[in-house]
Amino acid sequence: MVMVIVTTLLIIFVTVVLKVGYDTISCYWLTPMRIRKMMKKQGVHGPKPSFLIGNITEMTSLVSAAVSQDMKTISHDIVRRILPHFVVWSNQYGKRFLYWNGIEPRLCLTETALIKEFLSKYNSISGKSWQQQQGTKHFIGKGLLMANGKDWQYQRHMVAPAFMGERLKGYAGHMVECTKDMLQSLQNSLESGQSELEIGEYLTELTADIISRTEFGSSYKKGKQLFFLLTQLQTRCAQATRHLFLPGSRFFPSKYNREIKSLKMEVEKLLMEMIKSREDCVEKERSNSYGNDLLCILLDEMKKEGGSLNLQLVMDECKTFFFAGHETTALLLTWTVMLLATNSHWQDKVRAEIKHIFKGETPSLDKLSKLTLLQMVINEAMRLYPPATVLPRMVFEDIELGDLHIPKGLSIWIPVLAIHHSEELWGEDANEFNPERFASKSFISGRFIPFGFGPRNCVGQSFAMMEAKIILAMFISHFSFTISQSYKHAPVLLLTIKPKHGVQVCLKHLDP
């Protein structure tokens, strides 16, 4: 009897070991080899990957060398600095090439027709890879940005109403009020004798203020506290993105893991307090609605869907809005100010337009669409310095894309920055600041994709555009600005494209 039990246990143990062994070999060796072979047969080549680390070492050293020094002039020719591996490999292997981020194979795709087809047709069977989810799970969790398949569909359906119609218009008041506060603090700095300022700091604080107020309404002070904690979490995680993710590494009791855990606990405690206080209000007032801020809309939409409230999901969506909705817009504004500070002709033109449309009044929503020159400048800023530099998507089933057969498990990597700077697509002046190129609306879609493309594009696009126009219209009509002598042009990639030393401008208050 004992023999039978021992033999059975042994058989189970050996089977489990063999299964784990096979899965590991399949994941780290067989599948990568199969994908590489399959792509090679179709004429797609790329740098030779090393076992486990793929091409990470080469990428890291190319990036470190490219950003080791600041740029000598304010040139917008930044692809070789931000994505040097793209430049090297596309020169060597052509428009399509295959490289490895650790054990994740990535197919770099720059052909706009294929990109459009992929992003519009294969949304349900492609999504965010395990590696991407690992890199962002602490500050986004399973929120909309990282969800896949049916979870993504459910969340998009729940979140989208918060960014449409009357609800969207309802946020404009917060945007104007927060911008007035920023203008006042700029004015205070000028009056205290400080005429040169790092404008990025002000704009980052402003967009954090706006998202805190829109998301959490009256409890926005707690929202700001949350913002500081989430920023720290994001910075810690960004430092780790170039490293290899090994299954199980999260259980190591490293300093990194301990810091992340404690920050995450603080964030979730604060969020939970805010959500609970809304629930208590609803119960006390016996109301059917939680209120008007983003958090309330989310809770209302979840209630409509029936069932119990998934608190973890609500917290993850709140974190997602913070991450996706504040730094992107802050960077768009910062780069736009830098571009206008170095192109006084365009600054004057845009100011004249704002004056003509608003006649010195606070911007009103109904007239924002009339700011055509400002929209052209914003588009050009997003073309040259797109906050989302790449769009990565993993394919979960084999697909046919143009003339390519894409096997399951391959990630499609769309280098937005390189597409936005391509001379083939934009002409010889692709690296120049020329908003005029957006005067005609007939620019081919697919080559300008700052908000992505297809059903999984940016859900906050209209929010971001409304916010950017309100802030810029108010800022430009209150101040004239030039770039400071101390500004050093050094864009760097830290999840998004940032000015390494900030953007220093000299401000002058304008009479109303």
Ligand code: HEM
């Ligand atoms: C200039 C500002 C912004 C830019 C350039 C931008 C860009 C993008 C891009 C490119 C994507 C697609 C990402 C991908 O496919 O992997 C995206 C998704 C998303 N964005 Fe934005 N975004 C901006 C502002 C905002 C704002 C203000 C919010 C919210 C308040 C927001 C919320 C989101 C969310 C939740 C997603 C995920 C959508 C989904 O997966 O269905 N974004 N954004």
